[in-house]
Amino acid sequence: MLPKYQTEVPQHFKALFDQLGRQLNGQKDHHFQELRIKGGKNLFDMGFPTTRNEDYKYTALGRVFNKEYQLPDPKQPGPEMMEELRGLFNSEMDSHRICFYNGQLVSELTEVNEKGIGFFRLSDLSDEDLLNGEVLKHMDHTLSQTNNPFLHLNTALCREPLVLVVDKDHRASKPIQVVYHYSANDSDLIANPQFFVIARENSKFSMIEKHTSNPSDREVAVFANVFQRWITEKNANVDHTKIQELSENDFIIHNLIASQEAHSHFYALTADLGSRITRNNLEVHLLDSHTQTDMFGLFIGNANQHIDNQTFLDHAVPHCESREWYKGVLSGKSRGVFNGKVLVRQDAQKTNAFQQNNTLLSSDHARMDSKPQLEIYADDVKCSHGATIGQMDDQILFYLKSRGLDDDQAGELVKVAFLAEVFNSMDEGAIKNTLAGKVLDKLREIQ
Amino acid sequence: MSDSMQTLEKHTQSEYKYGWSSDIEMDIIPKGLSEEVVRMISAKKKEPKWLLDWRLEAYAKWKTMKEPNWAKLNIAPISYQDIIYYAAPKKQKKLNSLDEADPELLKTFERLGIPLDERKVLAGVAVDAVIDSVSVTTTFKKKLGELGIIFCSFSEAVQEHPELVREYLGSVVPQNDNYFAALNSAVFSDGSFCYIPKGVRCPMELSTYFRINAANTGQFERTLIVAEDDSYVSYLEGCTAPMRDENQLHAAVVEIYAKERAFVKYSTVQNWYPGDKDGKGGVYNFVTKRGLCNGFRSRISWTQVETGSAITWKYPSCILKGNESIGEFYSIAVTNNYQQADTGTKMIHLGKNTKSTIISKGISAGKSHNTYRGLVKIGKKADNARNFSECDSLLMGDRCGAHTFPYIEIENQSGKVEHEATTSKIGADQMFYCTQRGLSVEDAINLIVNGYCKEVFNELPMEFAVEAQKLLEISLEGSVG
Numbered sequence: 029m030l031p032k033y034q035t036e037v038p039q040h041f042k043a044l045f046d047q048l049g050r051q052l053n054g055q056k057d058h059h060f061q062e063l064r065i066k067g068g069k070n071l072f073d074m075g076f077p078t079t080r081n082e083d084y085k086y087t088a089l090g091r092v093f094n095k096e097y098q099l100p101d102p103k104q105p106g107p108e109m110m111e112e113l114r115g116l117f118n119s120e121m122d123s124h125r126i127c128f129y130n131g132q133l134v135s136e137l138t139e140v141n142e143k144g145i146g147f148f149r150l151s152d153l154s155d156e157d158l159l160n161g162e163v164l165k166h167m168d169h170t171l172s173q174t175n176n177p178f179l180h181l182n183t184a185l186c187r188e189p190l191v192l193v194v195d196k197d198h199r200a201s202k203p204i205q206v207v208y209h210y211s212a213n214d215s216d217l218i219a220n221p222q223f224f225v226i227a228r229e230n231s232k233f234s235m236i237e238k239h240t241s242n243p244s245d246r247e248v249a250v251f252a253n254v255f256q257r258w259i260t261e262k263n264a265n266v267d268h269t270k271i272q273e274l275s276e277n278d279f280i281i282h283n284l285i286a287s288q289e290a291h292s293h294f295y296a297l298t299a300d301l302g303s304r305i306t307r308n309n310l311e312v313h314l315l316d317s318h319t320q321t322d323m324f325g326l327f328i329g330n331a332n333q334h335i336d337n338q339t340f341l342d343h344a345v346p347h348c349e350s351r352e353w354y355k356g357v358l359s360g361k362s363r364g365v366f367n368g369k370v371l372v373r374q375d376a377q378k379t380n381a382f383q384q385n386n387t388l389l390s391s392d393h394a395r396m397d398s399k400p401q402l403e404i405y406a407d408d409v410k411c412s413h414g415a416t417i418g419q420m421d422d423q424i425l426f427y428l429k430s431r432g433l434d435d436d437q438a439g440e441l442v443k444v445a446f447l448a449e450v451f452n453s454m455d456e457g458a459i460k461n462t463l464a465g466k467v468l469d470k471l472r473e474i475q
Numbered sequence: 476m477s478d479s480m481q482t483l484e485k486h487t488q489s490e491y492k493y494g495w496s497s498d499i500e501m502d503i504i505p506k507g508l509s510e511e512v513v514r515m516i517s518a519k520k521k522e523p524k525w526l527l528d529w530r531l532e533a534y535a536k537w538k539t540m541k542e543p544n545w546a547k548l549n550i551a552p553i554s555y556q557d558i559i560y561y562a563a564p565k566k567q568k569k570l571n572s573l574d575e576a577d578p579e580l581l582k583t584f585e586r587l588g589i590p591l592d593e594r595k596v597l598a599g600v601a602v603d604a605v606i607d608s609v610s611v612t613t614t615f616k617k618k619l620g621e622l623g624i625i626f627c628s629f630s631e632a633v634q635e636h637p638e639l640v641r642e643y644l645g646s647v648v649p650q651n652d653n654y655f656a657a658l659n660s661a662v663f664s665d666g667s668f669c670y671i672p673k674g675v676r677c678p679m680e681l682s683t684y685f686r687i688n689a690a691n692t693g694q695f696e697r698t699l700i701v702a703e704d705d706s707y708v709s710y711l712e713g714c715t716a717p718m719r720d721e722n723q724l725h726a727a728v729v730e731i732y733a734k735e736r737a738f739v740k741y742s743t744v745q746n747w748y749p750g751d752k753d754g755k756g757g758v759y760n761f762v763t764k765r766g767l768c769n770g771f772r773s774r775i776s777w778t779q780v781e782t783g784s785a786i787t788w789k790y791p792s793c794i795l796k797g798n799e800s801i802g803e804f805y806s807i808a809v810t811n812n813y814q815q816a817d818t819g820t821k822m823i824h825l826g827k828n829t830k831s832t833i834i835s836k837g838i839s840a841g842k843s844h845n846t847y848r849g850l851v852k853i854g855k856k857a858d859n860a861r862n863f864s865e866c867d868s869l870l871m872g873d874r875c876g877a878h879t880f881p882y883i884e885i886e887n888q889s890g891k892v893e894h895e896a897t898t899s900k901i902g903a904d905q906m907f908y909c910t911q912r913g914l915s916v917e918d919a920i921n922l923i924v925n926g927y928c929k930e931v932f933n934e935l936p937m938e939f940a941v942e943a944q945k946l947l948e949i950s951l952e953g954s955v956g
Contacts, residue, residue: 082545086884374873389888393855398883404898407870411898415883418891
């Protein structure tokens with residue numbers, strides 16, 4: 029297996045990389061091209077991980093690499109698809125809208141018109157633009173630090189990086205709704221959207237992100253390899269919710285790296301309801317003191333789903349607080365993985381870190397592998413972690429049934445209550461309701 | 476420098492109490508490892524052919540294996556060819572009584588405090604003392620013999636009970652289980668063998684004191700405990716090693732085979748030479764310990780107090796194969812100066828209604844690193860399995876590290892698994908409370924650390940609990956964050 033992942037598979041992507049290079053002839057001299065080339069080079073040097081890699085111990089990627097992926101068509105979608113995409117936005121929510129189709133921006137459906145919020149294609153920024161330099165510098169640094177090959181893959185095959193900036197002291201008037209829709213029809217499709225988000229000093233906004241794909245009555249698969257880089261500057265307060273509902277033969281690797289400056293608050297909620305294989309790489313680096321980090325996750329798996337959540341929290345500075353809580357329900361033959369790591373470096377005194385993973389198994393063949401890790405080098409800290417895995421409590425079910433609920437109702441109530449702890453952590457009412465509705469739908473579906 | 480810092484200095488600098496070596500004439504083979512050495516060890520011990528073949532097989536497997544590097548340990552490369560694989564005190568003749576034993580050797584035992592004399596007989600402890608690989612003296616054999624209990628050195632067992640040894644050797648820890656187990660299988664020099672027949676409750680604690688004694692000698696002992704149906708035994712193992720400048724390698728294997736309703740309790744106090752305060756020297760301790768609960772309601776309980784060794788790599792495990800079998804793991808691991816410990820347990824639930832408990836208390840001081848690494852696995856067929864794990868770490872000083880890496884793999888929905896862990900230091904409020912009641916800083920720390928470890932001390936046999944508490948004091952008392 030090892031040689032294949034390091035030679036053959038990257039070679040396939042190399043062909044796509046060359047193809048993209050030809051297509052991009054026009055913007056070849058843009059500085060991002062340098063990063064693309066670097067990403068490609070790193071990827072081919074590094075290869076892809078196998079289950080021998082400790083971080084991929086429970087997630088075999090053979091199924092993902094067993095395909096002949098094609099790059100998405102650079103053309104904008106046709107009118108029919110436009111209509112479909114429009115329908116994917118939650119119309120009840122008053123929000124800004126950003127739409128991606130197969131990882132590429134659909135400008136017709138994108139509306140971000142508020143003074144204080146800027147949304148750009150990286151290629152639209154001129155070389156002299158300070159923002160351009162800033163983004164490139166950050167990306168270059170991130171890529172040189174990482175050992176995650178999927179970031180390199182994303183960079184190498186990304187057609188068009190996008191940038192969102194919320195200005196200093198600006199509080200967004202409404203949330204930003206981002207729809208990522210993928211559609212594979214004749215061939216396997218790989219999408220590599222890259223998104224750079226900057227929350228300037230004292231700014232505040234929330235974003236809800238949704239991943240969907242066309243229905244799965246098809247042989248071909250979608251492989252979404254998403255990369256987001258978030259910068260939260262001093263005192264900024266951001267809220268990021270992700271709902272993933274891909275069809276049941278699709279793959280998603282969602283990479284998010286955030287860095288936080290002093291007194292900032294970063295909140296991330298990851299809800300995984302769909303896909304065949306999901307892998308979330310969520311990384312937060314604390315650059316200065318008095319930050320607050322929240323990582324919440326919920327996952328519901330059934331059939332052959334595989335949901336892998338990897339989180340890494342780097343407490344490098346003192347006086348920071350973090351909470352991490354992942355909860356999930358697994359049924360069918362689904363498999364869940366939680367691998368959370370909290371690193372508290374020597375200087376990070378007075379750190380307060382909490383990490384928990386609870387999983388409910390509701391079928392004989394479901395499987396959960398959990399690995400909550402603490403690595404601590406500072407002594408004046410309060411760190412705790414916990415993990416529980418089990419099934420529903422018979423006594424609770426009996427009580428509910430004695431009150432007249434049938435099996436399904438009782439089970440549903442217990443599961444909803446179990447997961448509610450996660451989505452109750454959300455501030456934004458509209459987003460919370462959207463998520464709660466989807467969770468309920470999914471729970472009913474798996475019963 | 477504050478008072479507390481001075482206390483910390485004083486104690487972390489306290490010299491290793493058991494650092495001496497006795498001058499006993501040794502029977503040593505040339506250093507290095509080869510097929511010839513394996514044959515030589517086997518020949519010296521007059522082993523039957525099947526055992527030699529077994530060793531050679533293990534050696535062949537070892538040669539194809541690689542040193543593991545996944546543990547969170549920083550180890551200077553080990554040169555396996557610079558180690559002497561066999562050293563035995565030269566025996567003039569077979570000894571009939573203690574009086575004939577080498578007075579040097581007896582003095583060694585005395586300094587170790589091994590209860591060989593009459594007084595200690597009343598204490599009811601049978602001792603099989605191992606000095607550098609070969610068992611020199613065994614007591615209480617007769618008394619145990621009356622009950623049908625076999626408790627002797629491994630080489631003796633090979634001579635006198637070959638059928639038992641042949642049946643169970645490698646049944647829990649196969650030759651190629653891991654790098655160090657394979658090495659041990661090839662070159663193990665001696666160890667203890669214990670067999671408890673059906674329905675017998677061993678009337679006394681069985682204990683073995685291991686001691687590494689010759690410079691440049693790796694010690695590779697092998698312990699095999701077989702408990703038949705409805706039997707009970709409590710087995711104690713304690714270790715001290717003399718001070719050495721060069722790192723000494725220690726790769727032991729302990730196998731426990733428990734049958735229906737058998738209960739084996741295995742307690743360890745390990746205080747080998749941890750190296751000096753600059754991290755020089757110290758024992759490398761790579762141990763494979765595993766118990767197999769093979770029958771209905773069999774039970775294995777591991778208790779360990781780990782204060783010594785420069786490097787500890789040790790994961791006493793239980794394979795819960797029988798229905799309703801029980802596995803327990805209670806551990807205190809203390810590291811100071813430059814010590815590194817990567818230790819924990821594996822609880823592998825295969826039978827129905829199996830239960831396991833893990834209580835691990837780590838204490839790190841100085842510049843040491845203490846890692847808990849544990850696996851709880853519930854197999855597909857292990858209905859209603861139950862696990863509770865608690866892993867706490869206490870940090871003393873801001874240059875040490877405490878890490879927790881629990882692996883939880885659940886394949887059965889009826890399993891119930893709980894894991895919790897905390898990391899903290901001794902609270903200023905706790906210290907304040909104790910000191911305002913008149914306790915010195917040192918006593919207050921002792922009190923708090925002892926309280927912190929109480930759950931594990933409670934699992935130790937009495938005489939061990941006392942020794943363990945003393946060890947803890949020597950190892951780290953006196954630290955306020």
